Amino acid sequence: MNLSIFFEPLNEDVFVKLSKPRTLGAYINRFVSKFPDWRGADIAILGVHETRGLTGEETMATKPSASPARAVRKKLYSLLKGNGRCQIVDLGNLRPGITLDDTYLRLKEIVEVLISHNTIPVIIGGTHDLEYGQYLGYEHLDRVVNMVTVDSSVDMTEDAEATANKKQLRQILMHEPNYLFSLGQIGYQSYLVEPEVMATLEKLHFESYRVGEVHRSVQEMEPVVRVADLLTFDISAIRHQDAPGYEPANPFGLTAEEACQICWYAGLNDQLTSLGIYEYNPELDKRELTAMTVATMIWYFIEGFYHRKNEIDFNSKQFTKYAVAFSEDNPDRMIFYKSKHSEKWWLEVEALSSDKGNRIVPCSYEDYLQAIKGEIPNRWILTQARIG
Structure with a gap:
């Protein structure tokens, strides 16, 4: 499949100074003039500049000026590479569909193709409803999958007037065929979640952890993350002083360190095959603190991936x-x-x-x-x- 038709190339002028020796920018093969060979890559980075899940518009509006993926790339490329191999590509930015549903389907195709070739997509969004497209990319597997989402709220409202980024979990639960086996919700804040929503999670026997439980022992989140096939991360789960690039502002939430720890666990997870980070708005990130937080989260995910142990054979002597x-x-x-x-x-x-x-x-x-x-x-x- 020719994936290049779905993507816009990157502006090399922005990144040329970030490709110093030993930085990730020197090792990531990115789409500038020639589309990278993603089939031999372990991880593929892609930006999805889609905000209609927040605005409520049905068709493509004027393109926003600030790209979250571009801001994150500038920080990520400047970080020093860890030890060991580094086979990573940057596919550029996904071209949005004519409608929001078209974008979901495009993201589905991309995720499906990449994970079928054992390449892990790392998605930099965009609004959190894009996780629906990420989830759809697993439909072809013909097996149940496990999903973990990190969010300060639970995006499962029944309010018909709500924007798409507040009800995508309901779309996932209602999707046919139903191939979701488990859902883990990490970092929610009780005063932001309707009691009926939590009752639904309990009825479905899904795991959920308040932000206070994460503070008490972030290590206890490791088994929750380790079961996941896909993980999505809403930046609003992080407290505003560590990541101000979202709205509405919230002084409570995970620390940047806890967010990086969760991404490290996700990287270590032998069965996890996609990561999505959503809801970052660079227009609210005047000092680029959120961009640095997100870039560091991805750095820890990459490091975790290259420390995987391949622990899947329980009959072995290990x-x-x-x-x-x-x-x-x-x-x-x-x-x-x-x-x-x-x-x-x-x-x-x-x-x-x-x-x-x-x-x-x-x-x-x-x-x-x-x-x-x-x-x-x-x-x-x-x-x-x-x-x-």
Whole structure:
């Protein structure tokens, strides 16, 4: 497939001074005059300058002057490259469709093609509703997928007057065919979320974590991220003093450090195949602080990717298997796996129905300690309820 027809080339004049030795700009093969060979790349960066999910307009309006992807690239290219290989391409900016739905479908095609060739798209948006197009890119896989979204709110409103970037999760849940197995919501703030929305997440047995829970232990978010096939990040999840480039301004939220930690976990995740970062508005980012925050998040994602351990074969010698019995009178056991290399934990969940197989899901050491005490971890309960 000729992907170049979907993209606008970059202005080389902006980036020529950022390609100093040892910086990422010197290693990223970007679309200026010749479209890069993405088939041999590990990661492909693409900008999606689409804001109709916020404005509510149906067809293409006057193009905004400030491009979020351009501002992020200027910071990202100037960061020093980490150790090891670096096979990354920058495909340029996706040409928006005539309608917003057309943009979703274009993004779907791009994501589908890239992940089919084992190239991870890193999407710099654009409004958060673009995650719908990102999600659609997994429809061809003919299997269920797991999604994690980091956001200060839960974009699932039923308000017909709401803009598209406040209801895309409902689109995802209502989409047919339904191939969403799990949804993890990280960093939400209770006073920004309707109680009915949280009740829906609970009814569907999805995991959700308030921003305070992330502050208390960002490490406990690692198993949540590790289960994801795709992760989306709304910049509004980060407190305004660390990322002022969004509106409405919010003094509460994740720190920039916590955002980078989550992106590091996403990079390490062997099964994650796409990352989308949305809602950055450079016109509100006078000192380019948000651009630097987003660029550093992507840097940590890249570093995490090149530290992956390929921990997927639980029958191999790289795992230690633990069987936890609840009591002497109860023959039931809970099976845990621990990696000898990364020391990460997994949990085997039995299906309620005999015609469905067991499922091994990421967990934390705290889940193991809870099981030793005779308590069933909540992660086990939610997963079993989804398996059926």
